[in-house]
Amino acid sequence: MRINRFLAVAGLGSRRQVERLVLNKEISINNQVVENLSTDVKDDDIVRYKGKIIKSKHKLYFALYKPKGYISTTGDKFADKIVTDLIPSKERLFVVGRLDKDSEGLMILTNDGEFAQEMTHPRYEHEKEYEAIISYKDANSLEKTLRYFRSGVDIDGYKTKPATVNVLDERDRTAKLKIILKEGRKRQIRITVEKAGARVIKLLRTRIGNVELGDLSPGQWKPFSPQLPADDEKPLGHFE
Incomplete structure (x- = not known):
């Protein structure tokens, strides 16, 4: 995984923000300052920011059948039916592909902000x-x-x-x-x-994209594993 993706997944900011950390020489791997944005992070590498060890979060990806009557906006304090209530996770989940209250069907929820951004960015033109x-x-x-x-x-x-x-x-x-x-x-x-x-x-x-609703029923969800792409390729998904 490239250093900018690693830092973004770890929650240090957007890709642009974490790239500035690298360019400002604030990131080190195994006590060596990182200066190249194309640097890869291996499983046994120790990444530090201002001396503190940075660990990548365990990434979660859910395909959910949003029932009619639920809203996609997670910040609405007054809503009584929010899609994130349907998944028993304590993690903050990003919604990929919002649907209005009267619509139903596939939504993706994930704690991987980088993945969510790539799936929704217009330049990738995900179907x-x-x-x-x-x-x-x-x-x-x-x-x-x-x-x-x-x-x-x-x-x-x-x-x-x-x-x-x-x-x-x-x-x-x-x-x-x-x-x-x-x-x-x-x-x-x-x-x-x-x-x-x-x-x-x-x-x-x-x-x-390549993630399908399949045989899910309203309110049901299922974890899936994304096949993370190179920076200019489209993320793919398949059910476990």
């Missing part, structure tokens, strides 16, 4: 896959919904990136859509559907 059931007035509004996803729409002055969308089922002015996004604007799917004159009845997220 998020959804199944949406929508109701529409006529064939024109359904066609418009598909076109809006594929071309992008304006949300608060920002035009969304083109998404992949396919119709899985269609009957009685109701359609089941498979939608794949490479970004995560707030309520992006619901707003896009509403702009086309249709309405979301149910929204379920089934995948984030």
